[in-house]
Amino acid sequence: MPTNFMPSTEEYFRILPELILTLAGVLIMFLEALRKEGQKSNAGGVTLATLVAALIAAVMAGGSPGPAFHDMVFVDGFGTFFRILVLVVGLLTVLSSQSYLERHDAQIGEYYGLLLFSLVGQSLLCVSNELMMVFIGIEISSIASYIMAGFLRDDKRNNESALKYFLLGSFATAFLLYGVAWIYGITGTTNIDGIRQALLNNLPAVPLPAVGAAAALMLVGFAFKVSAVPFQAWAPDVYQGAPAPVSAFMSAGPKAAAFAVFTRVFLTAFGPIANRWEPILWIVALATMIVGNFAALTQTNIKRMLAYSSIAHAGYVLVAIVAHSEAGTAAVMFYLASYAFMNVGAFAAIVDYSRRNEKFVNISDLAGLGQKQPFTASMMTIYMLSLIGVPLTAGFFGKFYIFKAALESDLIWLTVLGLLNSAVAAYYYLRILVVMWMHEPGEAAESAPEASFGVKAVLFGSALATLVLGILPSLVLDFANRSANIIK
Amino acid sequence: MLPLPPGVPTAVPVTYYLILSAILFVIGGAGFLYRKNIITVFMSIELMLNAVNLSFVAFAYKFNKADGHIYSFFVMVVAAAEAAVGLAIILTVFKNRQTLEIDDIDSMKL
Amino acid sequence: MPTSELEKYFPVLVMAVIAAVMAASLTILSSVLGKRSKSPQKDTPYECGMAPTGDARDRFSIKFYLVAMIFILLDIEAVFLYPWAVVYRQLKWFAFFEMLLFIALVLVGYFYIWKKGALDWAIPERPRKAGPKTGTNLYREAA
Numbered sequence: 001m002p003t004n005f006m007p008s009t010e011e012y013f014r015i016l017p018e019l020i021l022t023l024a025g026v027l028i029m030f031l032e033a034l035r036k037e038g039q040k041s042n043a044g045g046v047t048l049a050t051l052v053a054a055l056i057a058a059v060m061a062g063g064s065p066g067p068a069f070h071d072m073v074f075v076d077g078f079g080t081f082f083r084i085l086v087l088v089v090g091l092l093t094v095l096s097s098q099s100y101l102e103r104h105d106a107q108i109g110e111y112y113g114l115l116l117f118s119l120v121g122q123s124l125l126c127v128s129n130e131l132m133m134v135f136i137g138i139e140i141s142s143i144a145s146y147i148m149a150g151f152l153r154d155d156k157r158n159n160e161s162a163l164k165y166f167l168l169g170s171f172a173t174a175f176l177l178y179g180v181a182w183i184y185g186i187t188g189t190t191n192i193d194g195i196r197q198a199l200l201n202n203l204p205a206v207p208l209p210a211v212g213a214a215a216a217l218m219l220v221g222f223a224f225k226v227s228a229v230p231f232q233a234w235a236p237d238v239y240q241g242a243p244a245p246v247s248a249f250m251s252a253g254p255k256a257a258a259f260a261v262f263t264r265v266f267l268t269a270f271g272p273i274a275n276r277w278e279p280i281l282w283i284v285a286l287a288t289m290i291v292g293n294f295a296a297l298t299q300t301n302i303k304r305m306l307a308y309s310s311i312a313h314a315g316y317v318l319v320a321i322v323a324h325s326e327a328g329t330a331a332v333m334f335y336l337a338s339y340a341f342m343n344v345g346a347f348a349a350i351v352d353y354s355r356r357n358e359k360f361v362n363i364s365d366l367a368g369l370g371q372k373q374p375f376t377a378s379m380m381t382i383y384m385l386s387l388i389g390v391p392l393t394a395g396f397f398g399k400f401y402i403f404k405a406a407l408e409s410d411l412i413w414l415t416v417l418g419l420l421n422s423a424v425a426a427y428y429y430l431r432i433l434v435v436m437w438m439h440e441p442g443e444a445a446e447s448a449p450e451a452s453f454g455v456k457a458v459l460f461g462s463a464l465a466t467l468v469l470g471i472l473p474s475l476v477l478d479f480a481n482r483s484a485n486i487i488k
Numbered sequence: 489m490l491p492l493p494p495g496v497p498t499a500v501p502v503t504y505y506l507i508l509s510a511i512l513f514v515i516g517g518a519g520f521l522y523r524k525n526i527i528t529v530f531m532s533i534e535l536m537l538n539a540v541n542l543s544f545v546a547f548a549y550k551f552n553k554a555d556g557h558i559y560s561f562f563v564m565v566v567a568a569a570e571a572a573v574g575l576a577i578i579l580t581v582f583k584n585r586q587t588l589e590i591d592d593i594d595s596m597k598l
Numbered sequence: 599m600p601t602s603e604l605e606k607y608f609p610v611l612v613m614a615v616i617a618a619v620m621a622a623s624l625t626i627l628s629s630v631l632g633k634r635s636k637s638p639q640k641d642t643p644y645e646c647g648m649a650p651t652g653d654a655r656d657r658f659s660i661k662f663y664l665v666a667m668i669f670i671l672l673d674i675e676a677v678f679l680y681p682w683a684v685v686y687r688q689l690k691w692f693a694f695f696e697m698l699l700f701i702a703l704v705l706v707g708y709f710y711i712w713k714k715g716a717l718d719w720a721i722p723e724r725p726r727k728a729g730p731k732t733g734t735n736l737y738r739e740a741a
Contacts, residue, residue: 005689005692006692022703026703026706029706029707029710030706030709030710032710033709033710033712033713033714034713132559132562135562135563135566136562136566139566139569139570143566143569143570143573146573146574146577147573147576147577150577150580153580154584155584156584156585156595157595157596159577159580159581159584159585160581160593160595160596161596162577162580163526163577163578163581163593164593166570166573166574166577167520167526167529167530167533167574170533170570170574171517171520171533171536174513174516174517174533174536174537174540177537177540177563178513178536178539178540178543180540181540181543181544181547181559182543184544184547184556184559185506185543185546185547185550188551188553190555190559236596237596240596241596304596554681557681558681561677561678561680561681564674564677565674565675565677565678568670568671568673568674569671571667571670572667572668572670572671575663575667576667579660579663
């Protein structure tokens with residue numbers, strides 16, 4: 001028995017964000033259970049306060065980096081960056097959810113409790129340094145989001161979305177886990193650094209086919225979670241069917257966390273066998289960009305279109321992972337941050353506009369939004385320009401750093417094909433702008449209610465962040481560059 | 489247990505467990521892809537998770553370490569939580585549609 | 599001295615054969631030697647006890663599923679007590695408080711389902727109320 005078993009105060013400090021989120025989630029369950037029938041739930045306020053506290057804790061924990069709990073968790077700059085990112089996404093989700101939940105008479109307390117639990121998992125994922133922790137983090141995050149995807153349980157599309165997310169998500173987790181089991185069997189450890197050391201030290205003796213197979217199994221699991229081709233089929237159905245605020249959350253939070261751990265595992269643990277997985281990921285990245293962009297061209301439903309666009313953007317991030325360099329890692333971080341803001345904003349714009357039971361979610365329903373609601377339309381314009389990658393927006397620098405990193409790693413063809421892809425993407429984003437500003441107001445725009453305060457705050461905040469990242473990218477990029485070295 | 493005669497290995501070799509685990513995993517995966525009833529599909533996923541558990545325990549036995557056993561506990565608990573959520577989702581689907589055939593659940597096509 | 603794989607498992611084979619022979623012979627013997635009497639009573643699934651009513655393929659009340667799911671969850675959590683009990687003596691108070699925290703978290707979940715009415719078996723099934731769903735009883739909604 002090791003003598004230093006007792007965790008020190010510092011170690012608890014390093015997982016303080018997760019502790020805060022868990023306790024607050026449990027507290028909300030408690031309050032919800034004690035609430036009298038008809039009494040108003042104040043879970044929204046509790047959740048907001050919790051997220052702010054967790055953000056502060058995450059920043060503070062980032063100030064004293066180091067391992068915790070026998071290397072199960074390792075707090076470093078990379079992890080802290082993603083921790084803050086998922087918490088901010090959580091904050092935006094809370095703000096954009098309140099009006100939606102009230103409009104549908106949903107169980108508000110339960111929703112926020114689940115949101116907090118989901119964030120616990122994502123936050124844990126960002127800093128986990130052990131494949132078993134990765135598994136547990138993914139599951140905490142997913143199980144809560146399965147329920148959120150089908151939160152309005154009398155709605156057919158909600159059910160379907162939850163069912164598909166659940167079945168395919170658990171299927172993917174099984175693959176991931178089987179890969180973990182094999183890695184454990186080959187190297188005798190599940191610690192990410194330990195695996196790297198074991199592979200480096202015995203590289204000639206390592207059974208490469210077996211390690212490759214294990215890495216492939218884990219790749220399948222991660223590819224599902226980040227919706228990369230050929231495992232992207234669930235994303236459109238799930239994002240279309242889920243409540244709009246939940247789609248916003250799922251396309252930004254869990255995805256960022258999954259990418260964080262994907263990057264960490266493949267660059268660190270499987271770094272020594274990079275020549276094996278790089279070609280596969282090269283093809284996956286290209287296929288993901290192509291499928292996402294070309295399928296998005298023909299969509300009529302906004303949520304479905306954004307789902308395909310999120311697949312395409314996952315492809316861009318994969319390009320940065322294939323680059324396999326510090327610049328690439330920094331590009332992953334920067335891109336996911338800017339993507340989170342523009343995507344959450346775009347989904348938030350339709351939260352109130354779609355009305356009860358999401359009646360107006362077609363692109364044609366946006367006709368005349370510019371005339372009737374100039375504020376929402378202008379914010380939407382900023383997100384769309386950023387998603388295209390127009391200069392002065394976050395999306396531009398995101399793509400710029402990704403393709404710069406790719407060129408530095410001599411991925412010339414991937415860069416060329418990726419840039420051609422983003423040109424295709426411009427078409428379907430511009431279509432939304434044309435419908436919003438050029439078309440005469442239709443039934444949807446005529447009867448559109450004023451967006452609620454929370455949604456407006458999200459719209460404004462996301463647009464501001466998109467512009468700030470686009471004008472002063474160094475604010476985030478400097479930090480990303482400093483913490484891009486994740487190999488210990 | 490009676491002492492075995494000398495020369496007899498005391499246990500089934502670890503490889504056998506791994507092969508069994510791989511077979512179970514493949515059966516689960518095939519069941520997921522080809523079965524049409526949601527409950528059966530869900531059972532296939534559970535079968536895959538249990539196959540993984542078998543691998544973990546076999547490896548832990550080989551290394552003579554406890555961690556693999558503990559991992560399988562974690563997998564079990566997580567699988568139970570997943571099962572509860574999954575069955576609840578399946579129930580709501582059934583309540584809304586009166587069917588559990590996976591091909592009938594397609595209200596969101598192009 | 600067993601040498602081949604087959605010989606090592608020979609006892610297992612013997613046992614399987616004996617079991618099969620036993621089962622088969624008992625069934626055959628009783629059908630050959632036994633007296634046969636046919637009556638409606640004989641054709642029921644259970645000869646004594648409650649008379650079966652209705653179809654066996656009836657749908658069950660949702661309550662059974664709810665209780666079963668809750669049972670699985672709380673039941674499985676107990677698995678962590680086993681490794682904990684193994685190292686308890688070495689870790690002393692630290693292990694005690696860690697487990698106390700774990701049990702407390704599980705208990706909050708229990709408290710939640712209890713207060714939400716998932717355990718009230720006897721609540722009569724009422725027609726579902728229209729209106730806001732805040733704080734409604736799970737059974738009334740599920741029924």
